[in-house]
Amino acid sequence: MKEIRIDFEKCTGCRHCETVCSLQHFEDKINPALSRIRIYVDMENDMHIPILAGPYTDAKCTSRYATVIGGKEYGKCILCRAACPERDIFFEPGTEVPLKCDLCGEPPDPACVKWCTSGALTFEEVDEEKEEETA
Amino acid sequence: MYGWMGKILRIDLTEHSYEIEDLDEDLAKEYMGGRGLATKILYDEIDPEIDAFDPDNKMIFATGPLTGTGAIGSSRFVVVTKSPLGNIGNGNAGGAFGPEIKFAGYDVIILEGKSPDPIYLWIEDDKIEFKPAEDLWGKTAHETEDQIKSQLAKESWKKRGVHVACIGPAGENLVKVAAIIVDKHNAAARGGIGAVMGSKNLKAIAIRGHKSIPIADPKAFKEVVSTLLDKVKDTPFTKNFFANGSSGILHIYNEVGMLATRNFQTGVFEKAEDIDAHLITEKHLVRNRACFSCPMACGGMTHVKDGPFAGRAERPDFETTWVFGADSGCNSIEAILKANNLCNDLGMDTISLGSTIAAAMEMFEKGYITEKDVGFSLKFGDAEAMVKLVEMTAYRKGFGDDVAEGGYHLTNKYGHPELFIGVKKLENPAYDPRACQGIGLNLATAARGACHNKGYTMISEILGDAVKIIPKTDPFATEGKAQLTKDLQDDSCIFDNAGICLFLLVNLWTKEILEQLEPATGAGYTMESMKLVGERTWNIERLFNQKAGLTGKDDTLPKRLLEEPMPEGPAKGRVCKLDEMLPEYYKLRGWDENGVPTEEKLNELGLD
């Protein structure tokens, strides 16, 4: 199975992925607020972290997990992929319909991967067993 | 309308009130957007003779129809206003503030009047708030952005969508080289426009939008951007900009003997290797950063770990590396980074400030000013003195108060106007026109003063063989340069009006802009009609300047570049032969021998 892999070290924060994702799903509209991928720009640490929209959840979670990326710790809500009532990302403004990445675009590559020229997003075969070992 | 949002937000700072107006469709098409549209609005709405700091002066923030669309390099917005230098002032910036103006639903924001107290604006779609900014007054640009974001949103993830354009202490103190700082690391810089914002008691604009930019033919648009991305992503110039920023091409200009050094005393910097951009990348670069929708990612964050210039700084662009390097005779990349960071944080234009300091250095070395005036020794190459003076200028401390008035006033005050290297009171960029004739003509005729970005003739004269977009021409020749300059000036207007970063010209041209503009807007533009938009833009700026009191006599270059032969290097013995090009240029422009647009020309452009 193929999956979008994210190499945040390479992400430049250009947000081209956001624009093409909205165009892909809303046909005649360009709007990062409609995108199923969002770039978290961490100005203090100069990190640009792509987040792919995951499943919808109807309640805020109680997780206390912080994620460590590149040696920097991020509070639980920042990098979470869920469309969650706690935050206003991954919901369509106006209708509040949750948004989820559906690996769109014309093969071989999803739309956002195609427009990501830095190499931060790639579409790769994942070896599921190996995945589990490293996880 | 497609591409355009179709709305203008008009803000009355005096009354703290606002109106949302429709953007006239014909007007939008005629000027496209950005610089052209903003200049037209300013020209129609203010008396060009007024003082820049008069509350009746307005500031026009304008995007183009491609801004924010994902067209390649579509990050740009422009700020147009009457400049403290007395002519038309404009500065454009990348980052993602411009796109956010569109996502909030507007093409243009017009700022009028003057707020009674310091404020900042908070624009979230149709919600406009005038927020007190007393506690922000005096803060640096970085502190301002952080503080505003914290005020507007508690959680980190909420702050992410807010974009801020603000002034630093320099703009508040009406420093004539003050800039507007955008997203912390980008600047709408030239002509002292940050001071105009300060004069209006406006510290910042924070903006966030949730609206969509409508696209006329989305399928075609997506296809053309995909195709162009494939074409652009691996070119040698993209690779160079990505690896080393725009400073990556600095050495080329030194090799051809046109890298202005020590206030334009020569065109060869003997220590150019010490400030070569690859050293910044190797020693200090943390990570690249791109403006909205740009594959070149020429920005980035650097971190100098120790020494007197330790700290974090934005990767400097070409002009900044030049001005705090060659032009100041300084060979410390760490000092360049520090000066760049101070300029971004205190809110100043690196080119104008650095050039003014270089002029002061020459005055100091020649004995026209002394330690008694400056407070310390100010020789070329003295990195610490340079960095100190940057800071003093923003706060108008001591000799910094003189520097804050810009090179024209500084050199005049001390009786040596010949050491001011600039046009229309605006300091020259890096390129010595004695070694490259066309750029001399462009610098002499650009409405905002000495600006390379208004007609980057080096794309043919120097880079022609490498870029292969327009034919290479001989930099020492004057024949054909009037036409080249005019064409490039009109074409650059199209970049600025559409909302595309001009750096992209190393990869694409107006044809590629049209390929993206048409599916985005469906407005029926052609190469010919775009060319007219460019020409119209150029002429309306001319008309504005004329009404502001400028004449053909202002289309000139500093004496040094016209009369003192280049002392060394490939251009040794040469001067800029402006008089061989200017009359032909006027003719091609349809202007009379005094540089006044003829009635036929104005008729043709619909400007009568």
Ligand code: SF4
């Ligand atoms: S794969 Fe498609 S849906 Fe998923 S983030 Fe990328 S562009 Fe959006």
Ligand code: SF4
């Ligand atoms: S397109 Fe790629 S580099 Fe640009 S923001 Fe998205 S993931 Fe980052």
Ligand code: SF4
């Ligand atoms: S070339 Fe550089 S300055 Fe221009 S849009 Fe791209 S990243 Fe920004």
